[in-house]
Amino acid sequence: MKMHMTIVMALAAALFLFPALSLPDAAKAATGDVIALPPPDKTGGMPLMKALNERKSRRGFKDEAIAQKDLSNLLWAAFGVNRSDGRRTAPTARNSQQVEVYAAMGTGVWRYDGVKHTLTKVLDRDASKDFGAPLTLIYAAPGGLHDAMHVGSVYQNVGLYCASAGLANVVKATGVDILKNDLTLSAGYEIRIVHPIGKPD
Numbered sequence: 001m002k003m004h005m006t007i008v009m010a011l012a013a014a015l016f017l018f019p020a021l022s023l024p025d026a027a028k029a030a031t032g033d034v035i036a037l038p039p040p041d042k043t044g045g046m047p048l049m050k051a052l053n054e055r056k057s058r059r060g061f062k063d064e065a066i067a068q069k070d071l072s073n074l075l076w077a078a079f080g081v082n083r084s085d086g087r088r089t090a091p092t093a094r095n096s097q098q099v100e101v102y103a104a105m106g107t108g109v110w111r112y113d114g115v116k117h118t119l120t121k122v123l124d125r126d127a128s129k130d131f132g133a134p135l136t137l138i139y140a141a142p143g144g145l146h147d148a149m150h151v152g153s154v155y156q157n158v159g160l161y162c163a164s165a166g167l168a169n170v171v172k173a174t175g176v177d178i179l180k181n182d183l184t185l186s187a188g189y190e191i192r193i194v195h196p197i198g199k200p201d
């Protein structure tokens with residue numbers, strides 16, 4: 001019991017010292033701030049064969065922010081950790097995990113940390129205007145033999161989640177330059193494709 005209390009107090013102290021904002025605070029966040037995503041729902045969604053049957057590109061979006069649960073599920077589906085050894089929802093050659101996922105929204109541009117399931121604000125601007133969608137996932141990777149394949153696996157995961165959740169989405173090669181000069185990516189990484197998402201209009 002004493003040990004249990006000590007652990008609880010240590011966790012509380014850690015949260016006090018390193019607070020992660022919750023999603024409703026996202027609009028107030030400054031660059032560098034971290035928000036904690038709610039846990040993804042790993043048991044829901046439509047049957048896989050139905051989702052495959054529903055998957056399609058749709059280019060018109062309602063001007064309505066993505067729900068917290070969808071944002072969490074989308075990012076986890078994209079490239080979250082799905083096993084205790086740290087491997088991800090999308091395969092990568094030799095488990096290199098060399099894909100970066102950014103979420104561009106009205107509240108700014110955020111970098112996804114799949115290990116912590118958090119978002120870190122990297123740009124303070126209304127990025128929904130940049131892409132004409134409430135949410136655009138931006139996929140960055142190096143330029144090696146397998147990197148485009150990795151990104152393709154990630155966007156297919158997201159496309160299937162969108163089909164399951166009734167969200168419109170389309171991957172766009174034409175949008176890769178929009179934030180090219182504004183986002184600081186890891187060395188050697190480039191934006192490979194962008195993925196606008198929202199409720200269908």
Ligand SMILES: Cc1cc2nc3c(=O)[nH]c(=O)nc-3n(C[C@H](O)[C@H](O)[C@H](O)COP(=O)(O)O)c2cc1C
Nearest residue numbers: 055056057058059152155170171172173174175193
């Ligand atoms: C690598 C890649 C790049 C694409 N780039 C664009 C694009 O720049 N603009 C666009 O409107 N659609 C783009 N698309 C969507 C395709 O036009 C779409 O997938 C295709 O017409 C088939 O339609 P479906 O996705 O509904 O099956 C792209 C798709 C892929 C896979």
